[in-house]
Amino acid sequence: MTIYDGADAPYWNGLTEGRLVLPQCACGDWLWPAVSQCGTCGSENIQWLEQAMRGTIFSWTRTWHRFGFTENIDLPFISIVATVEGCGIRLLGRLDDPDQIDPVIGENIYGKIGATRVGERDIPTIIWRRG
Numbered sequence: 001m002t003i004y005d006g007a008d009a010p011y012w013n014g015l016t017e018g019r020l021v022l023p024q025c026a027c028g029d030w031l032w033p034a035v036s037q038c039g040t041c042g043s044e045n046i047q048w049l050e051q052a053m054r055g056t057i058f059s060w061t062r063t064w065h066r067f068g069f070t071e072n073i074d075l076p077f078i079s080i081v082a083t084v085e086g087c088g089i090r091l092l093g094r095l096d097d098p099d100q101i102d103p104v105i106g107e108n109i110y111g112k113i114g115a116t117r118v119g120e121r122d123i124p125t126i127i128w129r130r131g
């Protein structure tokens with residue numbers, strides 16, 4: 001079902017369908033955040049390609065205090081920026097952290113698609129796990 005719009009709609013629709021798809025220009029550049037025209041070569045010939053949900057931790061932070069739209073996430077939680085294997089695109093997500101062990105930059109992770117409840121809506125979210 002297609003419910004998102006804008007340049008990054010295929011990303012959100014892909015997550016909703018259980019797949020990670022990311023945009024690559026015909027010139028080879030990966031484009032993120034998603035755009036409708038390549039900033040390197042000017043082409044609008046952009047393909048959305050399925051990627052494995054594997055990567056490494058680029059950066060992370062643990063949140064201890066609640067802020068807007070986190071009402072349905074157990075505290076504390078870890079947000080990470082993950083470098084996706086293969087394309088090098090960096091994506092924001094949450095780290096499954098049952099033992100509250102500090103992540104290590106460069107640590108291998110794999111993702112599963114979960115959801116973040118915001119108001120009455122479930123937003124697809126990549127939940128990363130170590131390993």
Ligand SMILES: [Zn+2]
Pocket residue numbers: 025026027028029038039040041042043
């Ligand atoms: Zn290009």
